Amino acid sequence: MSRTRTRTALLRTAVVTGAAGALALTAVGPAAAETEVAEPATFTSAFTAMATPDTVIDNDGVATPGEPGASGTFTYRINSDTEVICYDISLTGVTPPYQSPAKTATHIHEAAAGQAGPPRIAFPNPEDDGTGRLVSSGCLQGPFTTGVAPDGTDTGQGFTLDQIEANPSAFFTDTHTSAYAAGAVRGQLTEIPVGGVETGAGGTSAAADQGSTGTVVASVGAAALLAGGGAVALRRRAQQQ
Numbered sequence: 001m002s003r004t005r006t007r008t009a010l011l012r013t014a015v016v017t018g019a020a021g022a023l024a025l026t027a028v029g030p031a032a033a034e035t036e037v038a039e040p041a042t043f044t045s046a047f048t049a050m051a052t053p054d055t056v057i058d059n060d061g062v063a064t065p066g067e068p069g070a071s072g073t074f075t076y077r078i079n080s081d082t083e084v085i086c087y088d089i090s091l092t093g094v095t096p097p098y099q100s101p102a103k104t105a106t107h108i109h110e111a112a113a114g115q116a117g118p119p120r121i122a123f124p125n126p127e128d129d130g131t132g133r134l135v136s137s138g139c140l141q142g143p144f145t146t147g148v149a150p151d152g153t154d155t156g157q158g159f160t161l162d163q164i165e166a167n168p169s170a171f172f173t174d175t176h177t178s179a180y181a182a183g184a185v186r187g188q189l190t191e192i193p194v195g196g197v198e199t200g201a202g203g204t205s206a207a208a209d210q211g212s213t214g215t216v217v218a219s220v221g222a223a224a225l226l227a228g229g230g231a232v233a234l235r236r237r238a239q240q241q
Contacts, residue, residue, distance in 0.1 A: 034121070034140040034156075039086055040079045045165045046194045049074040049173045049187030056174070058182040061116045067177070067184040069093045074173045074187060076108075077194070080161040083142035091126050091134040091175060094185060098125045099178040103147030106136065106175040108164070113172070113188050118155040119146040120163075125175070164189065 051074060053066030070093035077086040089106065098105035104122040111117025121144045126134035144156035164171050174186040 033145045034142055037084060037139050037141045039139050040082060040084050042079060043077040043086075043194050044080045046075070046077045046192050047164065047168055047189040048076070048192050049189050051174060051185035051187030053180075053183075053185050055113070055172075055188075056180070056183040056186045057111075057114060057116050059116050061114075063114075064182040066180045066182070066186065067094055070095075070185050072175065072185040072187065075192075076164075076173075076189070078161045078164065080165055083161055084139055085121065085142075085161055086139040087123050087137065089123065089126050089134075089136040089175075091185065092132075094126075094134055094175060095177060095179065096125075096134070097178050098176060099181055100176040101148055103145070105177065106173075107146070108171055108173050108189075110159075110163075110171055112170050117172075118150075119148055120144065120156055120159040120171070122146045122156070 049072075051072035053068060053070050056064050056066040058064040070091070072089065072091040072094065075088040078084070100107075102119050102122050104125050106123045106125050107119035108121045108123075109117045109119050121140070123140070124136050124138065126136040129135045142156075142160065144159055145154045146156045148155045168189040168191050171189045172186055173189065174183040176182070177184045
């Protein structure tokens with residue numbers, strides 16, 4: 001009887017210890033990666049990219065055209081003070097399934113036009129909004145991870161959003177599919193106004209913060225809505241459910 005009780009006690013201890021370890025792993029995992037968050041009240045910068053198949057470069061720096069007739073509009077709004085990036089992505093003529101060695105197939109990479117470079121941020125892949133257009137919208141907060149670690153270090157590690165603000169032309173955005181692994185479409189980031197004022201590696205102006213709602217809609221908001229109107233609608237529906 002005593003042996004049975006001893007075995008039972010050991011078994012219970014192992015189960016409890018294993019469960020605690022699993023909980024610890026669950027708690028540690030998400031803390032090391034980006035987190036989905038609500039849209040912040042202000043942004044320090046905004047960027048857009050018109051992505052096309054003719055600008056795709058493979059990892060060896062060789063021009064490798066993407067999917068013929070495809071296009072994409074990527075709009076990013078950044079608050080570098082809090083490491084939050086909001087994205088509105090719309091793809092037309094891109095044919096899934098997606099494929100990438102990263103944890104998703106839609107990225108911001110660090111590289112100038114005509115060059116290859118590592119992914120720094122991985123975004124949720126756009127999904128069909130019911131019209132055949134692929135859309136994705138939301139906000140992520142760093143630290144960022146990509147799931148790509150050629151030398152044992154994730155290519156998102158150490159990356160911060162103010163690096164984009166300091167030199168946006170050194171970054172491009174793209175999406176990869178199984179048929180076009182090098183990229184279905186690609187586009188370099190171009191800065192656009194936030195609140196009607198030119199922005200860089202800094203904050204918004206007081207005037208923009210106090211009374212420029214109409215201007216925001218006319219600039220960044222209009223670009224985001226045109227680029228990812230379906231994505232915004234999908235996100236709102238998801239929040240209501």
